[in-house]
Amino acid sequence: MLNIVGFGCGSYENMTIEAVRTIEKSELVVGFKTYIDLMREYFPDKEYYENGMMQERQRCEYALNEAVTKEVSLVCSGDSGVYGMACLAYELAGAMDNSPEIKVVSGVTAANSGAAIIGAPLSHDFSVISLSDLLTKKSVIEKRLRAAAMSDMVICLYNPSSKKRADYLAWACSICLEYKDEDTVCGVVRNIGRDMESSKILTLGQLKEYNADMFTTVFIGNKSTVRMGEKMVTPRGYNNKSEKSIIIFAGTTEGRHLADYASGLNIDTHIFVATEYGEMILKDDKSFDGNKCIIHTGRLDEAEIKEEIEKINPMAVFDATHPFAVQVTENIKNACEKTTTKYIRIKRDKENYNLVNREKVRSAGSAEEAAIILSAPCYKNKKVLLTTGSKTVDVYSHLEGFKDNYYLRMLPNVQMLGEVLKSGIKNSNVICMQGPFSENMNYEMIKNYGIEVMVTKNSGNTGGTQEKINAAMRAGTEVIIIEDTGSDECIGIGLSEALKYITEIVEK
Template sequence: MLVGLGPGSHDTLTGRARDAIAEADTVIGYVTYIRLVKDLLDGKEVVKKAMTEELDRAIEAYERARLGKKVAIISSGDAGVYGMAGPTFEVLFQAGWTPDSGIEVEIVPGASAINTCAALVGAPLTHDFCAISLSDLLTPWPTIARRLNAVAYADFVVALYNPKSGRRTRQIEEAQRIFLQYRDPQTPVAIVKSAFRPKQRIQFTTLEKMTEAEIGMLTTVLIGNSNTYVKHGLMITPRGYANKYDVVSGKRSARTGERRGISLSSGLNGWLAAIQASDRTPAQLAADYHLPEAYIRSALAHPLEADDGDETTPAGE
């Protein structure tokens, strides 16, 4: 069982995670994670591993499972988000394991740092967002830098995992440099350390000043997009309702040129109609919209589909 502990506090531990630990004969994990749930481990074999021994944890778990033991590998957050699920499957596949081999594998989800930190600071993830780890222990820095550049340019809200450690101190500075190429220096940033743990600390700052804040391995850095703001101590990213509705009046009446339940006038079909009616060249349109010219040419080459008005509102909206 690959168990996500969430932030580690018992209040945020899911019922299934608690049950999985209770069912396990052996619990394997990084020493800090073991400490978070130590009062749930009485009578169990406990195997503690260091930070860089992820593959060793997976190998230990597989060996014990082959002996008939029920094993829980614990991760903070979610086991599938920068957690133990990936390394464990790598070890299992290399050992020839298949789902029919007699050893069952269950992933028990938990809230990742991006969720828990966002919950503490407001609603920063209400629009498109992504997560990027700044750890270059296993990922080449040019790969990380390209990803940072892409999301900064595309105006995502971004959660930076593993932003800084005792040895890795410059990565967060380089990330800041990349973001400042595209974002306003006053872009809101929330820095959350040890979310839902005894030493929890929350700090609001700006992109320009974020490297002056206290940042470490137990910190998650949330960088807002061009619309994110902080008000009354809360970091908010608008969903975009103001683009279509008169939100201030409270009537949710559609703005001029917009229709309820139908894509924005600047949505896909509206945009396709606009570029097809334009007298600008594909190269000029590509520059206007900051999109690849090849994509513009492809879009122009395909006929416009009519908006049939059957669009439904996604769950949660």
């Protein structure tokens, strides 16, 4: 019988009762030399086998062979299934003709014991990542760090530094700083459960300069983690003071105005944006108080929206997504209906644009219809500027001359740019800029690229439709306007009504 026993941080008091009893009944105890020295202190009458660092396989093979006829305990620090020997024992046993029975005895890993010392940093979703590159490539470690930091999970780092990896903690912090604020609450615990045990609270910026070692366990908080004296605490959400909350699905100027307004009120406001760029635009707005709002970043399907609504339980959901984001609106409406949550569509007023030369303007009911118009022989070899965003660029990619003659103006987003370039459009024909664009800016762009046809949406007064049309008329450029014929824009309330409604919720 082979027992793979995690004995925790090293002190007898922190071993589980099951671990103690398992070792007590074992005939042989096998382990790394440093661990066996600890076991001898607590269980002096046992037979022991020990070896050194990087001899895990030999140690495991010896324990397996002996366990065929004996009760053997293979001991590991922390939990034997967390960066421990349990996996190796199972792998090696699978290749044996006569393998012993294996039992894993859980222990308290450093993430848990260290968290208890420093407060309650792991009360919400978290990831545990080892910075040791002995068995994992550094490139793989980086991918995992980025994924955890990007998703705003609390991160617990094992093996943060060594003589050969003295700069790895600073490297890991630099990656996290790409996604987390410099003042993110962090903590370190050294020598858990041993003499000279210590802990310290730092910011992420300070952690980058911290001199850690192999006996250090590192905790990097999320956006909600707070410092309480010399402790770090990540709230789970049980003690939310406000019983009132709203959800805003942003993505438009109206959405940003709603978010700005709500951030100054005594109400829990959850703002959902599809991209990191949308989050950046919100945070860059000086009137936005990020301390009173929670920003959720990422595209959600209907089921995920429903899950978020059920979790937050808002008094109302405000849909301020783009008028042309028909599927997104449909998903939000359906999720609200299934959760019996009040749904409010923010209506963008249509623009009654003024035309200097009506012969230069054509209307289309969709991007597909605009592409049909552009497929006509009269548009062959003409330079076309698409100002309709990145999502519909594929609709035009089949048209003759697309690669050389079509230009796209889009938001400066790396991920979206990568998808756009797959359509076959030239790199030099993609213009990445953030609006708003004045009439003069549009005019200069049209003249600079020699644009003969511009495709735009009727996106309302805040969408800059009139400025684009004026610029095109000045330049003698033809315009194809995509009208939002398929959306439900007639149903909803205006921005001023929405602001008034939020105020009423707060005052109730």
